[in-house]
Amino acid sequence: MVMGAHMAMAKLMRAPTPASFITLFVAYLSCMVMLPFGSPMDSTTDALLKFKKTLQLGSKTEVLSNWDPKKNPCNGNTANWVGVLCFNGNVRGLQLENLGLQGKLDLEPLAQLPYLKTLSFMNNMLDGPLPDLKKFKKLRSLYLSYNHFSGEIPDDEFEGMHLLRKLYLANNAFSGKIPSSLTTLPRVFDVGLEGNKFSGQIPDFMQKDLKRLNVSQNELEGPVPQSLKKMDPSNFAGNGKLCGPPFQGACNPHSPPPSPPAAPPTTPAPPPKCTGDSCGTSKKPSGLKVALIVVSLLLLLALIAVIFMFLNNRKQRSELDGTESLDESSKYTAAAGSSQMDVKSVETNPHPKRADQGKLSFVREDRQRFDLHDLLRASAEILGSGTFGASYKALIMTDAVVVKRYKQMNNVGREEFHEHMRRLGRLTHENLLPLVAYYYRREEKLLVSDFVENGSLASHLHGNHNSDMPVLDWPTRLRIIKGISRGLTYLYSTLPSLVVPHGHLKSSNVLLDENFEPLLNDYALLPVINMEQAQHLMMAYKSPEYAQHRRITKKTDVWCFGIIILEVLTGKFPENYLKQSYDSKADLVNWVNGMIKEKRTSEVFDVEMGRVGNSRGELLKLLKIGVSCCEEDVERRLDLNEVVEKIEELYEGESDADYRSSVSSEGDDYTSQVV
Known part of the structure; x- marks a missing residue:
């Protein structure tokens, strides 16, 4: 017994075999894997929740209620949390606009987010100094316009932010000098400082790619x-107090320059005076040398120009630019009605610049695939030229599509543009015209959608009516209004982070299908449209709130919807489409209110x-609903949910007795309330 026990003990104390060692090692790793390590998403969630605690939400306490710690902020490119921008499962930005945020903005918790590139807190009531940006070296876009920030910005505030491209600080109360550190940022190209109290001189911005620097409505001089x-x-x-070009008054010659030159120009020493007999002989060789040098320089410059033109032409030919063919198509179409899109310039280039050039990006799985060559070879018909560019109808096999060209879509970079288009491709509603595909090129973009046979609501209301175009009766018009309200409701629920989920709502952007059901078009493009063009062209920027306060709100789409309601009821064309800004004395709402005052409602x-x-x-x-939607005072204007609820209650008929009773009992009261 003792000997057996010793033998068993000896076996246990032997070195383990290789097989047993591997088994133990695997078991150890399994245990380690099961230990609770914190994931990067956990740290992201913690950072966002800490930031939420610093926010004063005012009356909108429920706006961030879906920031649930049990749910990841991002699911791929889709955000699970309101106001969060996602890409590949990472938080790329925050867009908390028009939420009534108050108090000071503390960005310190967000410094833990490694992929953060965009921050937008526009249209709030935030105050205090500009938040400290020293820890946000990777930030690309910062939008703080339309708040109550104040105080001076430190001169070195933007040092090291070499990736910053857009900075919007407009319509606050910043004072002091414009920080010179802004002039050192190599990639910045869009800066909005208008509507503040900046003083002193404008620093010298030497960035070659700077496209916009708006310093209007400040206290600058020099x-x-x-x-x-x-x-x-x-x-x-x-x-x-600004002077000199482009202003009329000349600057004081004793006033200091806006910034000291890097190296003051040196005055060349005067040539030695000519004396004696050498004067006549020395001048001729000197003049000949100068002439030879000048001619040589001119020849060199001409040679460089020829080489540059050759390389530039070669580069243009190498780029697969289908829009050039579309231009030729539109010219021929204008003369003959239709044409064959030419792709000769595309086919002659065997070496495209990028592998994906010429490739249409499809955002819907239920559509037949085709490429840019197919699109350009198709029979094309120009449909018209809108505010952003021309539209073409193309027949691909048996399907008709519409191609719209946009040249004002450089508001975001390539990645952000692709992300937004994929986001639009996921939208599905019976009252939205779906985006089918798009083509990206830095200079301009193509958006492809289905062709809608019945055209736009505007063409039926204001076009040249003929026997082939049916007149819209009251039941059809009411059905169209209800469809628009449902489409807007879907946009507001699906795109809550956008201030104006549509942004360009007008009757020409409401298409009618074969059953005269409305399809909203050109929606949710505001994030990718260049701001300057948007302010001149998009309906949202023709609203009274933008004219009065230089801001848009979530009720701006309601104002646009109200214009359409009045347009449908009256058949009159609203002048808001043509004017660059809102004019209360010359619009459709003013005319309707005038008729109501005069008791000529019928x-x-x-x-x-x-x-x-x-x-x-x-x-x-x-009519009451339409006028209430067009209330100039945003606070008194109906909310979209109220509008939809009231419209859904409408039906096609009531008795004449009920009508006369309603008019006699509430006509005077209605007139006083609306006007």
């Missing part, structure tokens, strides 16, 4: 730097609706 004189003069308006409605029979009471109710 000359505009030479590097900025090619910019639009409106970027410097509202500074009473003359407001479009006679082309035909006999409305027992539906006149419903027309009056819809």
Whole structure:
């Protein structure tokens, strides 16, 4: 027994065999894997929740209620949390706009986010000094416009932010000098400092890629730097003490320059005086040498110019630019009605610059695939030229598509643009015209969607009516209004991070399918449209709130919807489409209110609706809704949910007795309330 025990003990104390060692090692690793390590997403969630605690939400306490610690902020490119921008499962930005945020903005918790590139807190009530940006060296875009920030910005505030491209600080109360560290940022190209209290002189911005620097409506003085004189003069308006070009008054010659030159020019020493007999002989060789040098320089410059033109032409040919072919197609179409899109310039280049050039990016799985060559070879018909570019109808096999060209879509980079297009491709609703595919090129973009046979609501309301175009009766118009309201509701619920989920709502962007159901078009493009073009062209920027306070809100789309309601009821074309800004004295709402004041409401409605029979009471109710949507005071304007609820209650008919009763009992009260 003792010997057996000793033998067993000896076996246990032997070195383990290789097989047993591997088994133990695997078991050890398994145990280690099971230990609770913190994931990067856990740290991201903690950082965002810490940041949320620093925010004063005012009356909108529930706006960030879905920031749930049990749910990841991002799921691939889709955000699970309101206001979070995602890419490949990482938080790329925050867009907390128009939420009524108050108090000081503390960005310290967000410094832990390694992939953070964009921050936007526009249209809030934040105050205090500019947040400390020293820890955000990778930030590309910062939007803080339309708040109440104040105080001076340290001169070195932006040092080291070499990736920053866009900075919007407009319409705050910043004071002091414009920080010179802004002039050292190599990639910045869009800076908005308008509507503040900046003083002193404008520093010299030497960035070659700087496209916009808006310092209007400040307290700046002195000359505009030479590097900025090619910019639009409106970027410097509202500074009473600026002088020199592009302004009329000349600058005081004793005033200091906006920034000291790197090296003062040296005055060349005067040539030695000619004396004696050498004067006549020395001048001729000197003049000959100068002439030879000048001719040589001119020949060299000409040679360089020829080489540059050759390389530039070769580069242009190497780029697969289908838009050139579309231009030729549109010219031929204007003369003959249709054409074959030419791809000769594409096919002659066997070596495209990038592997993906010429490739359409499809965002929907339920559409037949084709490439840019197919699109350009297709029979094309120009449909018209809108605010952002021309539209073409192309027949691909048996499917008709519409191609729209956009030249004002450089507001975001390549990655952000692809991400936003994929986001739009995921939108699915019976009252939205789906995006089918897009083509990316830095200079311009193509968006492809289905062709809608019945055209736009505007063409039916204001076009040249003929026997082939049916007149829209009252039931059809009411159905169109209800469809628009449902499409807007879907956009607001699906794109909560956008201030205006549509942004360009007008009757020409409401298409009608074969059943005259409305399809919203050109929606959710505001994030990718260049801001300057958006302010001149998009309907959201023609609203009264932008004219009065230089801001847009989530009720701006409601104002646009109200214009459409009045347009549908009256048949009149709204002048808001044509004007660059809102004019309360010359728009459709003013005319309707004038008719109501004069108690001529019955003359407001479009006679082309035909006999409305027992539906006149419903027309009056819809007129009330339309006028309430167009209230200049945003606080008094109806909310979208209220608008949709009221519209859904409308039906096609009521008795004439009910109509007369409703008019007599509430006509005077209605007039006083609306006007």
